Amino acid sequence: MIHVLIERNIAQDMESTYEEVSRRTLQHAYQADGFINGETFKDQNQSLRRFVLSKWRCLQDWQRWHGSLGRKEMMNELALLLKEQEKITILEN
Helix, strand or coil: CEEEEEEEEECCCCHHHHHHHHHHHHHHHHCCCCEEEEEEEECCCCCCEEEEEEEECCHHHHHHHHCCHHHHHHHHHHHCCECCCCEEEEEEC
16 A cells, blocks of 8 residues: 655645645546545645645556546646646655
């Protein structure tokens, strides 16, 4: 089992749009093979800094989702709302 930590920095004035698109992206992930669960977090000191922590059955399941057409389509929308590219960290127990 692995955890995936995604860090995103939202562009100014894009917070509400980000919330909507991010929520839809996580809903799509819930349908992906090997997805176990996911949570979203907001940095208390920097309101435009967000984190997504998801749990996957294995690295291959995450990689399949990461490279999927569904995620790529959602990321095309999200990328317009971010100041910079998201940062992904793979964590294991």
